[in-house]
Amino acid sequence: MQFLTRPDAQLHIRDEGPRDGRVVVFANSLGTDLRVWDQLIALLPKGLRLIRFDKRGHGLSDASPAPYSMDLLVEDAEALCDHLGVKDVTFIGLSIGGLIGQGLAAKRPDLVKALILMDTAAKIGTAEMWNTRIAAVREGGLLPMGPAIMERWFTAPFRETRAEFALWTNMLTRTTVEGYVGCCAAIAGADLTESTRALTLPVEVLCGDQDGSTPPDLVRATAALCNAPFRLIPDAGHIPCVEQPEATAQLITDFLERTAA
Numbered sequence: 001m002q003f004l005t006r007p008d009a010q011l012h013i014r015d016e017g018p019r020d021g022r023v024v025v026f027a028n029s030l031g032t033d034l035r036v037w038d039q040l041i042a043l044l045p046k047g048l049r050l051i052r053f054d055k056r057g058h059g060l061s062d063a064s065p066a067p068y069s070m071d072l073l074v075e076d077a078e079a080l081c082d083h084l085g086v087k088d089v090t091f092i093g094l095s096i097g098g099l100i101g102q103g104l105a106a107k108r109p110d111l112v113k114a115l116i117l118m119d120t121a122a123k124i125g126t127a128e129m130w131n132t133r134i135a136a137v138r139e140g141g142l143l144p145m146g147p148a149i150m151e152r153w154f155t156a157p158f159r160e161t162r163a164e165f166a167l168w169t170n171m172l173t174r175t176t177v178e179g180y181v182g183c184c185a186a187i188a189g190a191d192l193t194e195s196t197r198a199l200t201l202p203v204e205v206l207c208g209d210q211d212g213s214t215p216p217d218l219v220r221a222t223a224a225l226c227n228a229p230f231r232l233i234p235d236a237g238h239i240p241c242v243e244q245p246e247a248t249a250q251l252i253t254d255f256l257e258r259t260a261a
């Protein structure tokens with residue numbers, strides 16, 4: 001078991017692949033843990049060093065008391081890279097993980113040499129929307145809102161035909177309330193428009209064509225903000241790495257080839 005000790009929490013991490021391989025760091029979405037990358041990672045080229053982590057209150061990581069700030073979540077990712085002694089990483093962030101990636105690339109250009117933003121934006125939703133969700137989760141937990149969230153995460157064919165769908169629902173609804181609302185608060189307070197506009201590293205932006213959480217037009221606008229190519233992934237909702245791992249892995253592989261040292 002690998003972990004990172006932060007002042008107020010132990011974070012579960014996974015660091016796999018050759019030590020001298022190109023480093024790729026993954027950051028998961030709200031309500032998912034590092035297993036969200038399992039199928040995708042199996043399809044990536046061999047020889048990469050693949051680093052993943054569970055955000056606070058997600059997966060096996062400790063849930064420090066909410067609320068969290070985006071600065072804190074970016075510091076967690078920064079501490080992870082510093083702890084493992086990696087620089088020049090390619091950072092792949094899904095949804096809130098993409099916000100973390102944008103924040104880290106702006107704060108520590110020495111750490112991040114290339115960025116893939118998946119189903120994310122420089123600003124996601126409004127503070128009012130997130131505060132409503134925080135209140136609902138504090139009141140009733142995650143179980144009641146599971147079905148509505150799943151409709152945004154996955155397309156109807158995936159929800160209706162794939163036996164594994166129930167397990168992804170479990171992943172969401174078993175997320176700790178503290179970790180979930182803590183991350184909602186971080187999203188509510190994050191507007192990275194200006195710092196993302198100023199990014200100069202290679203960026204590519206991907207989005208499921210049926211993403212109901214960060215719809216394609218929102219994600220496309222963030223790609224335009226940082227002059228990055230935007231690619232739609234067909235037949236996918238908010239979590240293309242689960243729903244379309246082959247297509248997503250191909251796009252990532254192409255990006256890695258284009259940005260090889």
Ligand SMILES: O=C(O)CC1=CCC(=O)O1
Pocket residue numbers: 028029030031094095096097124149152187213238
């Ligand atoms: O819960 C959702 O609707 C999806 C989501 C928004 C931000 C994130 O990380 O996931």
